[in-house]
Amino acid sequence: MSGPEMLAANAELLRTRVGACWPGTRAVFRGQDLHQDLDGIGWMGLYVFGITGRRFAANELKVLEGIWTMTSYPDTRLWNNRVAALAANARSASVLGLSAAIASTEAGVFGGGPGLQSIDFFLRAGEKLRAGETVEAIVSTELAERRILGFGRPINATDERLPPLMRLVEREGLDQGLHYRMAFEVEQALLRRKPFLKLNFAGLTAALAADLGFTARQYQLYNILKTLAGMPPCIVEAAEKPEGTLMPMSCENVTYGGPAPRSWAERGSVAA
Amino acid sequence: MTQAPTLTTRIWLEEPESGDSFSTRAAYCHGYDVYGEMLGRASWAEMLFLLVRGEAPWPEQAELLENLAVALANAGPRDQAVQAAMASSTGGAPAAAALMAALSVGAGRHGGARDVFDAMTGWAECGTDLDAWLMRLGDMSAQRLDIWPSRERAAGFDPHGVKTPGIVLQALARLATGGWARRLNWLAEHRAALEAAAGLPLAMTSIAAAAFTDLGLDPEQGEMLYLLLRLPGAAAHALEQRALGYKRFPFPAVQLEDDPAVTEAVV
Numbered sequence: 372m373s374g375p376e377m378l379a380a381n382a383e384l385l386r387t388r389v390g391a392c393w394p395g396t397r398a399v400f401r402g403q404d405l406h407q408d409l410d411g412i413g414w415m416g417l418y419v420f421g422i423t424g425r426r427f428a429a430n431e432l433k434v435l436e437g438i439w440t441m442t443s444y445p446d447t448r449l450w451n452n453r454v455a456a457l458a459a460n461a462r463s464a465s466v467l468g469l470s471a472a473i474a475s476t477e478a479g480v481f482g483g484g485p486g487l488q489s490i491d492f493f494l495r496a497g498e499k500l501r502a503g504e505t506v507e508a509i510v511s512t513e514l515a516e517r518r519i520l521g522f523g524r525p526i527n528a529t530d531e532r533l534p535p536l537m538r539l540v541e542r543e544g545l546d547q548g549l550h551y552r553m554a555f556e557v558e559q560a561l562l563r564r565k566p567f568l569k570l571n572f573a574g575l576t577a578a579l580a581a582d583l584g585f586t587a588r589q590y591q592l593y594n595i596l597k598t599l600a601g602m603p604p605c606i607v608e609a610a611e612k613p614e615g616t617l618m619p620m621s622c623e624n625v626t627y628g629g630p631a632p633r634s635w636a637e638r639g640s641v642a643a
Numbered sequence: 644m645t646q647a648p649t650l651t652t653r654i655w656l657e658e659p660e661s662g663d664s665f666s667t668r669a670a671y672c673h674g675y676d677v678y679g680e681m682l683g684r685a686s687w688a689e690m691l692f693l694l695v696r697g698e699a700p701w702p703e704q705a706e707l708l709e710n711l712a713v714a715l716a717n718a719g720p721r722d723q724a725v726q727a728a729m730a731s732s733t734g735g736a737p738a739a740a741a742l743m744a745a746l747s748v749g750a751g752r753h754g755g756a757r758d759v760f761d762a763m764t765g766w767a768e769c770g771t772d773l774d775a776w777l778m779r780l781g782d783m784s785a786q787r788l789d790i791w792p793s794r795e796r797a798a799g800f801d802p803h804g805v806k807t808p809g810i811v812l813q814a815l816a817r818l819a820t821g822g823w824a825r826r827l828n829w830l831a832e833h834r835a836a837l838e839a840a841a842g843l844p845l846a847m848t849s850i851a852a853a854a855f856t857d858l859g860l861d862p863e864q865g866e867m868l869y870l871l872l873r874l875p876g877a878a879a880h881a882l883e884q885r886a887l888g889y890k891r892f893p894f895p896a897v898q899l900e901d902d903p904a905v906t907e908a909v910v
Contacts, residue, residue, distance in 0.1 A: 374805050384896050391897045402901040467739050474747070477790055484790055491788045517787075587788055620650060621664035622657045629653035629697070630674035635681050638699040 389421075415439075422592045423585065430543035431583055435593070437539045438576045441532045443600035447609065451475040451482065453618070455602045456609035460617035465606050472602050476595055480525075481573075486594040489521030489577035491587045493550045500553060510560040521554070521574020522561050532572040540579065548582030551575070654694065673697050688712060691871075695864050703821050704858055711854045714814045714847070715869065717876025724749030725877050732881035733892040745877035746870055753802070754848060756866045757791055761798030762852035763862035771829045773836060780840040797841040799849030807834070807844040814850050826853040 372380060390405075392398040398405040400417070401424055409417065415436045419427055427435065447456045451472045458468025477483035496509045513519055524530055540546045554575050561568035576597070580590045609617050656671040670677045673693055681690070688709040692700040700708065718725055727744035749755045769775035780797040796802050815834070819827040830837070830845075830853045838844055848869075855865035884892055 374803050378803055384898050386898045386900060388900045391899045391902075397904075399899060399902055402903060404903055408903065463739070464737050467737060467743070470740075470743060474743075487788060487790060591790065619665060621647070622659040622667070623664050624647045624649045625655075625657065626649045626651045627653070627656040628651060629656065632656075632671055632676065633674040635675045635684060635699070638675070 419593060422589050425584065427583070430545065434540055434543050434545055434579060435583070437536065438579070439597045439600065441535055442572055442597050443602075444598070445601040445604035447605040447617070449598075449601075450478070451598060452602055452605045456605040456617055459606040459609035460612055460614065462610075462614050465610065468606055469602055473595065473599065476598055482598065483591060483595050485520040485573050486577055487587055487591050489519075489574050490580055490585065490590045490594075492519055492521065493553070493578050493581040494587060496553060496557070497550050497581060500549065506553060506556040507560050510557055514564075519557065519561065519568075521577055522558060522568040522570055523565075524569070524571045528567045528569050530569065530571045533570065533575060536572065536575060545579065545582065548579070550578040550581035554578040653697065675699070691868070692858070695868065696859055700858075703823060707818060707821060707824060707854060708858060710818055711851065712872050714818070715851060715872040717879065718754070718847075718873060719876065720880050722749075722754065722876075724755065724873065725880050728877035728881040729884040729892065732885040733887075733889045735885070735889075738878075738881070741881035742874055742877060745874060745881075749870060749873055749877070752792060752794065752798070754846060756869045758798050758846070758848040759852045759855070759869045760862045760866040761794070762849055763856055763860075763865045765798065766826055766852060766856040767862065771825065773833055776833075776837060777840045780837060796843060799846055799852055800838070800841045800843035801846040802843060804844040804846070807838065811845055811847055811850060814847065815845075818850060818854055824854070824857040826857050829853075 388402070390398065390400045390402075397407075400409060401420060403409050409420075412420070413432065415432050416427060419425075419432070419435060445452065447453055454475045455465075455468040455472035458471065459465055479485075492513065496506075496513070499509050500506065510519065537546070540551065545551065554570055558568070558570040558574075576594070577590065580593065585593065654673060656674075657667045658669040658671075660666040660668045669679060672681070672690070675681050675685075675693065685693075686705060686709065688705045689700055691712075692704060692708055720726065720729065724745045727748040728741040731744040732738075732741040750757060752758050752761070765776065765779055769779055783794070783796075786793055801808070815827065815831050818824065819831045822828065827850070830849065834845055851869050852865060855868060860868065
């Protein structure tokens with residue numbers, strides 16, 4: 372079926388396997404009654420069950436939650452947090468700010484973009500490793516085509532989040548996964564080429580997610596909220612400050628590099 | 644006291660009021676006095692063009708952008724981005740939530756801004772070389788993974804269409820009237836061959852992509868303007884549905900295909 376026929380077949384009825392609710396009666400979440408079958412499930416367990424359709428073990432959920440905890444930094448200067456805080460200080464609705472901040476986390480130089488690229492690398496590299504390739508060969512091939520995300524970090528190459536993450540992973544017995552172990556071998560291969568390409572938090576969390584069976588697209592949905600808990604404090608504080616006073620910018624703090632003042636009446640035009 | 648960091652811009656110059664550097668006495672956009680000279684003389688389309696391209700448009704360019712803005716202003720209530728705005732608004736969410744909903748849905752590859760971005764990339768790579776276009780439209784090789792869903796067809800075409808919609812033909816005919824609009828004219832001339840190569844009818848995103856490219860915009864600029872220019876209809880429909888109330892907003896029946904209580908599967 373295709374074209375208008377397919378559209379017509381989907382116009383009247385929503386067919387779904389992920390769930391539905393019947394107000395006053397019950398709700399179904401991925402084939403299970405939310406209030407009966409899933410009674411007592413934790414929020415992280417429900418979230419990743421919703422993404423993957425799989426129930427995760429308690430130690431896996433502790434690591435997944437720990438990843439979110441360790442990089443939720445309430446620093447209002449960070450770009451995504453700043454969006455949230457500016458909304459609050461501009462006296463917008465707080466959740467509008469939170470929503471825009473989450474969307475802003477799907478960025479190219481931090482957050483969603485590098486995370487997706489990193490797990491994509493680990494999933495492909497894991498297949499090659501299982502097929503018998505060496506880490507050195509995998510890294511060489513990859514570098515011939517693209518950067519390997521999850522290694523190196525602007526500002527400071529040392530990632531302060533790795534020691535607590537590694538402690539958590541070891542405590543929960545998840546430190547023997549193929550991708551997790553490979554991450555450190557990839558780091559060594561990269562450091563032999565460039566000494567600043569140390570493993571970073573995005574890389575190790577992507578490797579862990581690969582060990583936990585996430586696909587790249589599933590990881591995209593999990594990973595994007597790992598800075599979430601840092602946003603509300605920024606919102607709360609910004610809302611308490613006098614309106615419009617968060618990071619105010621004077622005219623002198625804007626460096627203009629465009630054309631000198633000119634007349635609109637005597638304007639020229641740009642070539643097409 | 645530390646010094647405040649500075650922002651760099653080529654777009655906007657503000658002169659402060661005396662004694663208050665946070666208050667603006669005069670504002671210049673790419674050198675033009677916005678409130679002292681442009682206001683009352685410049686059109687919305689001219690201002691848009693100036694902001695994005697950094698120079699004032701020719702009258703023909705302003706006219707094309709103005710006409711394109713009319714063509715894109717409202718995709719209608721069946722459009723998924725407009726539906727999102729209405730769904731947001733009918734529940735009583737803030738006005739900004741309705742527009743954020745429209746932007747989020749309208750950003751995608753299906754009739755959205757990413758489709759325009761991809762189609763504009765085609766103009767950058769193929770120009771008006773028909774053979775290059777035919778090769779591009781037939782190329783469905785795997786792409787590198789990024790945050791956007793993988794491409795499912797050639798950009799700028801309607802995946803569910805069986806013929807070129809009348810409104811697309813009307814928009815193309817009207818916008819391609821200026822001889823200088825090289826890509827729009829080329830698109831009108833070669834539409835049938837391009838549709839045959841894609842195996843699908845042309846979509847409005849193709850018209851927008853050609854027009855933006857004729858206006859000298861790059862794919863990122865075109866993506867941004869497409870998002871912006873489609874907001875008026877989303878706003879109007881959101882306001883209308885909010886006033887009508889949620890009880891009159893469509894809420895389809897559901898068929899839950901893995902219901903643990905199978906007898907209640909269809910409601």
